[in-house]
Amino acid sequence: QVQLVESGGGLVQPGGSLRLCCAAHGFTFSRYWMYWVRQAPGKERELVAAITSGGITNYLDSVKGRFTFSRDNAKNTVYLQMNTLKPEDTAVYYCAADRGSHWYLKDAPAEYDYWGQGTQVTVSS
Numbered sequence: 001q002v003q004l005v006e007s008g009g010g011l012v013q014p015g016g017s018l019r020l021c022c023a024a025h026g027f028t029f030s031r032y033w034m035y036w037v038r039q040a041p042g043k044e045r046e047l048v049a050a051i052t053s054g055g056i057t058n059y060l061d062s063v064k065g066r067f068t069f070s071r072d073n074a075k076n077t078v079y080l081q082m083n084t085l086k087p088e089d090t091a092v093y094y095c096a097a098d099r100g101s102h103w104y105l106k107d108a109p110a111e112y113d114y115w116g117q118g119t120q121v122t123v124s125s
Contacts, residue, residue, distance in 0.1 A: 002026035009119030020080040022095030029076040038091035047105035085123045092118040
């Protein structure tokens with residue numbers, strides 16, 4: 001069964017850190033580009049970070065220097081280390097996988113090959 005399973009979300013104070021994990025099952029993970037997409041209530045989805053099959057990364061400007069996206073192809077897992085979190089980082093974070101090589105946000109989750117169930121990140125004092 002093909003799945004992307006996110007974990008690691010939660011409630012954290014401003015300035016704190018969280019590490020999100022996304023475990024992939026049922027497909028050849030190493031061949032796929034991976035993405036973290038977030039959506040806050042009442043706001044448009046944002047492409048937070050992307051990573052190529054070879055580990056090259058790109059980030060949303062507002063998270064550069066604070067977030068680090070990495071992958072472990074041996075464990076079929078990607079990680080999003082989030083430091084110096086801000087209230088505006090509050091959102092549901094989704095993991096996605098796609099065979100297409102692209103740095104942009106697709107119009108809809110269904111356009112990605114695989115899409116996770118999401119994990120809530122809340123940054124609040």
